[in-house]
Amino acid sequence: MADGIVVIGSGISAAGACYHFRNNGKTARVYDKNSFPWGHTATHAYEPGFLFDEGPHVSFTDDQRIQEIFAESVGGEYDSTPYVLNNYWKGFWPVHPVQNHLKGLPPELVTKIISEIARQEDDEPEINNYADWLVASYGETFSKTFPMVYTEKYHTTQAENLTTDWIGPRMHRPNLEEVILGAISDNPPNIHYIKEFRYPKKGGFQAYLPAFFEGFNLSLNSEIVNIDTSRRVVTFRDGREESYKALISSIPVPSLIPLLNDVPAEVIEATAKLAWSGCVLVNIGVNRADVTNAHISYVYDEDIVFSRLSFPHNISKSCAPAGCSSIQAEIYFSEKYRPLECAPEDYIDVTIKDLIRCGLLKESDDIPVREVVVCPYANVIFDHDWAPSIQLIHKYLDDVGIHYCGRYGDWDYLWTDQSFTSGENAAATLLDSLNS
Numbered sequence: 213m214a215d216g217i218v219v220i221g222s223g224i225s226a227a228g229a230c231y232h233f234r235n236n237g238k239t240a241r242v243y244d245k246n247s248f249p250w251g252h253t254a255t256h257a258y259e260p261g262f263l264f265d266e267g268p269h270v271s272f273t274d275d276q277r278i279q280e281i282f283a284e285s286v287g288g289e290y291d292s293t294p295y296v297l298n299n300y301w302k303g304f305w306p307v308h309p310v311q312n313h314l315k316g317l318p319p320e321l322v323t324k325i326i327s328e329i330a331r332q333e334d335d336e337p338e339i340n341n342y343a344d345w346l347v348a349s350y351g352e353t354f355s356k357t358f359p360m361v362y363t364e365k366y367h368t369t370q371a372e373n374l375t376t377d378w379i380g381p382r383m384h385r386p387n388l389e390e391v392i393l394g395a396i397s398d399n400p401p402n403i404h405y406i407k408e409f410r411y412p413k414k415g416g417f418q419a420y421l422p423a424f425f426e427g428f429n430l431s432l433n434s435e436i437v438n439i440d441t442s443r444r445v446v447t448f449r450d451g452r453e454e455s456y457k458a459l460i461s462s463i464p465v466p467s468l469i470p471l472l473n474d475v476p477a478e479v480i481e482a483t484a485k486l487a488w489s490g491c492v493l494v495n496i497g498v499n500r501a502d503v504t505n506a507h508i509s510y511v512y513d514e515d516i517v518f519s520r521l522s523f524p525h526n527i528s529k530s531c532a533p534a535g536c537s538s539i540q541a542e543i544y545f546s547e548k549y550r551p552l553e554c555a556p557e558d559y560i561d562v563t564i565k566d567l568i569r570c571g572l573l574k575e576s577d578d579i580p581v582r583e584v585v586v587c588p589y590a591n592v593i594f595d596h597d598w599a600p601s602i603q604l605i606h607k608y609l610d611d612v613g614i615h616y617c618g619r620y621g622d623w624d625y626l627w628t629d630q631s632f633t634s635g636e637n638a639a640a641t642l643l644d645s646l647n648s
């Protein structure tokens with residue numbers, strides 16, 4: 213076996229690990245359970261010429277080193293595009309983020325929002341959960357009208373059940389002047405943390421991946437069903453065994469722990485407390501070019517099934533045939549808080565109906581693509597069990613010599629650049645452990 217190193221998964225974090233191994237003169241065997249490579253960064257193609265990623269994937273990292281690495285992986289063949297984001301709320305389409313673009317919303321609502329923000333005390337109140345943070349940041353009316361509803365749709369649980377560990381730059385906290393300016397000006401300054409994104413010119417987001425695995429032995433349809441950390445042997449679904457000197461896993465933690473032997477009861481209990489959302493992606497191709505100019509739309513209405521829409525034909529013209537548009541709707545569920553209510557395919561008709569309600573589709577539209585893809589793991593849910601549970605689990609994985617990486621190995625809210633770096637870091641730690 214190549215240097216005795218095994219990498220489980222072929223997503224962007226595995227790409228980061230392989231990148232590090234190559235730069236250090238090492239190689240590895242890479243295994244993925246799927247029949248197709250690249251994990252969550254895979255792109256799905258449908259006739260006649262539509263491409264859909266697994267959730268909208270664009271690269272918006274401001275880490276110059278990663279920008280260069282990704283650019284090189286596609287031979288410089290990428291486009292840079294200004295990001296166009298908007299929101300849908302009860303027939304209104306404010307620019308994103310809403311808190312900085314209140315102009316055009318009902319005057320009574322805007323007045324209430326601004327007066328609550330103006331009345332906020334300078335002293336920060338005690339913040340025990342995300343709901344407290346929202347009210348402290350935006351006041352009650354704004355919070356209850358927009359982000360609290362969105363939280364239930366996207367994170368599948370109430371804001372009270374979430375911590376604030378994941379927020380980072382995702383939620384802009386405006387000052388009063390910014391809010392007022394956004395309520396009276398058609399063109400307030402763009403304060404969003406992503407202003408521009410990069411995307412491969414051809415082949416969807418997955419075009420970034422293959423170069424990282426060149427020269428590595430990548431086996432698909434290779435589901436690992438057991439990892440014996442004392443014998444250092446992995447077993448595949450077909451019964452094959454393979455020994456390893458060192459191993460990196462990008463398998464989601466709740467799926468990894470059951471593959472290990474003699475796991476202590478407290479680790480099993482901690483794993484049972486982890487929460488994550490899965491996502492049903494409804495992919496729609498439309499024979500009409502003018503659906504929207506946005507890349508992403510956040511949807512706040514409780515009675516609309518999807519929480520977010522993206523438009524691949526605007527992300528790259530290579531994602532749809534000329535004269536066509538494409539829409540991807542995200543519908544979230546979770547085992548812990550809100551299990552799926554029907555078969556994934558049943559969401560296709562509901563999605564089309566709700567797209568018509570929003571005015572994005574017309575009854576008369578010709579819709580050549582109506583497909584559904586299910587992602588069993590989408591986002592980690594940062595509920596109050598997250599920190600203590602994952603700390604305990606990671607300590608156990610460290611103790612038994614399993615290196616982990618990526619969004620679902622680190623069990624964190626990582627973007628592709630951060631997952632890539634996480635893979636690089638896991639590879640570096642692994643090589644150190646082999647040398648010591």
Ligand SMILES: Cc1cc2nc3c(=O)[nH]c(=O)nc-3n(C[C@H](O)[C@H](O)[C@H](O)COP(=O)(O)OP(=O)(O)OC[C@H]3O[C@@H](n4cnc5c(N)ncnc54)[C@H](O)[C@@H]3O)c2cc1C
Binds near residue numbers: 224271542591619
């Ligand atoms: C809806 C959505 C939109 C996103 N949009 C963006 C974006 O615009 N920009 C951005 O930078 N990031 C985005 N992200 C984040 C990005 O998807 C992740 O950071 C990244 O893809 C995680 O990669 P990974 O390698 O850690 O995991 P994965 O890609 O999930 O890789 C894990 C791999 O392990 C394999 N595996 C699992 N179990 C086994 C087993 N038992 N045996 C063998 N193989 C196994 C899986 O098949 C998979 O290939 C988005 C995420 C979501 C959910």
